[in-house]
Amino acid sequence: MEKPDFEKLPKNIEAEQALIGAILANNKAFEKVSEFLKPKHFADPVCAKIFEVLSTIISQDRAADVITLKNYFEQQGTLNDVGGMSYLIKLSDSASPLTNVEYYGQFIYDKYLRRELVNTGYEIVNHALTETADLQASEQIEMAEQQLFALADQGDVQGDFIDFSMALSSSLGYIEKAFQREDKLSGLPTGLDRLDRRLGGLTKSNLIIIAGRPAMGKTALATNIAYNVADFMSREKNIDKKDKGVAFFSLEMSSDELASRILSTVTQTPSQNMRTGELNNAEFTRIAAAVRELENIPLYIDDSPGLTINAIRTRARRLKRTKGLGLIVIDYIQLISGSSKRGEANRVQELSEISRGLKILAKELNVPVIALSQLNRGVESREDKRPLMSDLRESGSIEQDADIVMFVFRENYYIKNEEPKQKQNETAEHFQQRIADWQKRDRETTNLAEVIIGKQRHGPVGTVKLFWNGQYAQFGNLANEETLPEQIGG
Numbered sequence: 302m303e304k305p306d307f308e309k310l311p312k313n314i315e316a317e318q319a320l321i322g323a324i325l326a327n328n329k330a331f332e333k334v335s336e337f338l339k340p341k342h343f344a345d346p347v348c349a350k351i352f353e354v355l356s357t358i359i360s361q362d363r364a365a366d367v368i369t370l371k372n373y374f375e376q377q378g379t380l381n382d383v384g385g386m387s388y389l390i391k392l393s394d395s396a397s398p399l400t401n402v403e404y405y406g407q408f409i410y411d412k413y414l415r416r417e418l419v420n421t422g423y424e425i426v427n428h429a430l431t432e433t434a435d436l437q438a439s440e441q442i443e444m445a446e447q448q449l450f451a452l453a454d455q456g457d458v459q460g461d462f463i464d465f466s467m468a469l470s471s472s473l474g475y476i477e478k479a480f481q482r483e484d485k486l487s488g489l490p491t492g493l494d495r496l497d498r499r500l501g502g503l504t505k506s507n508l509i510i511i512a513g514r515p516a517m518g519k520t521a522l523a524t525n526i527a528y529n530v531a532d533f534m535s536r537e538k539n540i541d542k543k544d545k546g547v548a549f550f551s552l553e554m555s556s557d558e559l560a561s562r563i564l565s566t567v568t569q570t571p572s573q574n575m576r577t578g579e580l581n582n583a584e585f586t587r588i589a590a591a592v593r594e595l596e597n598i599p600l601y602i603d604d605s606p607g608l609t610i611n612a613i614r615t616r617a618r619r620l621k622r623t624k625g626l627g628l629i630v631i632d633y634i635q636l637i638s639g640s641s642k643r644g645e646a647n648r649v650q651e652l653s654e655i656s657r658g659l660k661i662l663a664k665e666l667n668v669p670v671i672a673l674s675q676l677n678r679g680v681e682s683r684e685d686k687r688p689l690m691s692d693l694r695e696s697g698s699i700e701q702d703a704d705i706v707m708f709v710f711r712e713n714y715y716i717k718n719e720e721p722k723q724k725q726n727e728t729a730e731h732f733q734q735r736i737a738d739w740q741k742r743d744r745e746t747t748n749l750a751e752v753i754i755g756k757q758r759h760g761p762v763g764t765v766k767l768f769w770n771g772q773y774a775q776f777g778n779l780a781n782e783e784t785l786p787e788q789i790g791g
Contacts, residue, residue, distance in 0.1 A: 311415035312344035313408065315395075320405040321351055322395035324359075325366055331359050334406035342413040347383050351392070367393050414452065421448050446615050489628060489669065492529030494778050495765045496752060500705065503530070503628060503669040504759075508660045508702055510634075512674040512693060513709035514681070518750060519673045520554065520632050521562070521774040522709055526671065527630045528563050531600040534627060544668075546599040546625040548617055552636035556602040563600075566775045567591050573772075599625065607638045610658035614665075621666055629662070633673035634699070653698040660702040674699060676708075686715055690755045706756040711769060713746035750776060 324331050335356070343349035354373055358365040367389045374380040383389070425445045429438075488502025503509065503526075513519045531547040534540055551559050565572040568591045570584050580588070601624070603616060613631065620626050631637070639651040656672075663670040676692045688708035693700045700706060721735045750769035754762045768777040 310344070310419060311412045313412055314345045314348070316405050316408050316412075317343050317345050317348040317352075318392055318395045320402060320409060321348060321355065322392045323402045323405070324355055325370075325393045328359055328365050330402040331355065331365075333403045335359075338406045338410055342410050344412065344416065347388070350379075350383055351389075417452055421452055424448070443612060443615065446619070447611055489530050490533055491526045492533070493526075493752075493765075493767060493776060496767070499754060499761065499763070499765055500757070501760065503671070504704075505667050505669060506664045507669045507704040507758075508656075508663045509669060509671045509705040509707070510674055510693075510699055510703040511671060511707050511709060512676050513688060514676050514686075516714055517709040517711055518769065518771075518774070518776065519709050522752070522776050523630050523632055523671055523673055524549075524559060524562050524774070525566065525776045527600060527628070528566070528598070530628050531598045535598050540627070541625075543621065543625045544627040546601060546620060547628045547630065548620050548626055549600065549602045550608060550613055550616075550629070550631045551602055551604045552606055552608060553632055554604065556604045559602055559604070562774050563595070564588055564591060565773050567595065569773055571772050572774060607636070609638045610655050610662075613637070614658070614662050617662065617666060621668075626666065627668055629666070629668055629670045631659070631670070631672045633675060634659075635675050656699045656702040686710070686712075687751070687753060688755070700756065703756060704758045705754065708753040708755055710751045710753060711746075711749070712751070713743065713749065716742050716746055749779075 320334070338352075340349040340353040340356070343352060351370065354370060355365050358369055358373070363369065367386075370389055371380065371386055374383055380386070384391075425441075425448065428441055428444070488500070488504040488507075490497050490502050491500075511519050511523055527547050527549050534545045534547070549559065554562075561572060561575055564570070565575060568584075568587050570580070570588060574580055574584070575588070601620060605612075608616075617626060617629055634652065634655060637655050639648075639654070659670050659672050674693070676688055680686050680688055680692055687710050690700060690706065692708075693706065716739070719739065721732065721739050723729075723732045748769050750767045752765045752767060754765070756762065766779055768779045769775070770777070
């Protein structure tokens with residue numbers, strides 16, 4: 302495919318000349334376009350060079366007019382390259398006092414975006430025509446989407462200061478929403494009442510880390526929350542359609558396995574029986590009925606392995622645009638691929654970039670992002686194996702980027718591995734007493750899990766006890782909800 306003819310690309314040289322003329326007439330006009338308009342956005346290279354020099358002079362608090370421009374270009378030996386003094390005078394005369402500088406700036410910027418869109422289309426077509434062994438068509442499509450989304454990001458020039466009165470009004474809206482709701486939550490409900498009261502629900506733009514050692518139930522907790530939120534969204538009429546949807550990026554488990562876990566929890570059918578087909582007619586009928594009921598739940602699973610943070614961002618943005626999105630869940634951070642091929646020595650830096658990218662994603666899409674994280678083995682060497690914030694430190698800047706850090710801990714997992722063995726010279730009576738004590742601890746903790754809130758930027762930390770049923774991979778509310786003593790902090 303031939304490269305697009307520059308003469309046929311979208312542009313308006315007269316608008317570029319008029320804008321420069323307006324700035325020459327009144328340097329204060331530059332402030333209205335300086336935040337979004339750059340020299341590269343001009344189609345005419347002469348106008349681009351003059352605008353660049355204008356930017357430099359004005360940023361130094363000096364007057365920028367025809368004379369100062371002439372002196373600058375003469376010193377650089379490039380006055381003739383920009384059309385000489387006569388062209389500078391022509392620019393100065395090209396704008397009337399009524400020129401709307403901001404409008405012309407947006408007009409020039411829009412033409413630039415259109416040229417970039419044409420060039421991007423040209424690159425996409427040529428890449429598609431070039432077949433390479435190491436780049437599949439699906440990967441080329443993903444690259445094309447990323448290019449287009451990057452261009453869309455450039456087109457967003459609305460960032461600016463927000464009046465404090467507007468920020469207060471927005472804050473009051475959240476407070477009023479929590480006040481009017483029966484559950485008194487400002488965020489999305491996790492379905493775990495005591496946890497919701499401690500967190501206030503899942504708040505928009507928050508990065509929430511759920512961390513723990515293997516077999517603690519991180520994925521089960523995330524799956525339970527994802528389902529509970531999606532179920533709430535399907536029933537709640539006051540949620541905007543664009544905010545209805547839960548994206549679950551499962552980098553470890555397949556979508557089938559994840560769906561089976563949810564079915565096990567919802568139908569109270571042991572997952573082992575579902576895998577082996579050991580079901581009676583009533584159980585199968587119950588599962589089939591549940592499948593029909595759950596078909597309209599706005600839960601979307603992406604089980605692609607080795608996704609990069611950019612790919613996650615691209616797919617999340619697409620989902621929000623096409624179907625709606627109110628929550629993102631990622632299982633888990635350490636399985637996200639880096640943006641470049643780095644050695645093991647740079648993995649900490651890579652994880653830092655990933656956690657920072659997740660926080661940016663939460664803010665950009667204005668949704669809570671729940672990301673699971675593995676903990677290092679240091680936990681296992683301690684007598685008290687409850688995780689601490691320090692156990693996250695090898696994971697880059699996760700602790701700094703997260704708004705909330707929660708640890709999942711099940712003491713029973715460790716108790717089951719501590720079955721007493723009779724010691725040499727120990728009496729049978731003493732050994733039986735130790736066995737009885739161990740069995741008592743096992744019974745008391747079998748269905749007990751703890752969610753330890755180690756960091757909460759806008760609320761208290763502390764420990765919440767939850768019901769746990771490993772047979773159904775289910776977290777729930779305790780009949781008699783108790784918590785360990787709270788720590789107040791953030």
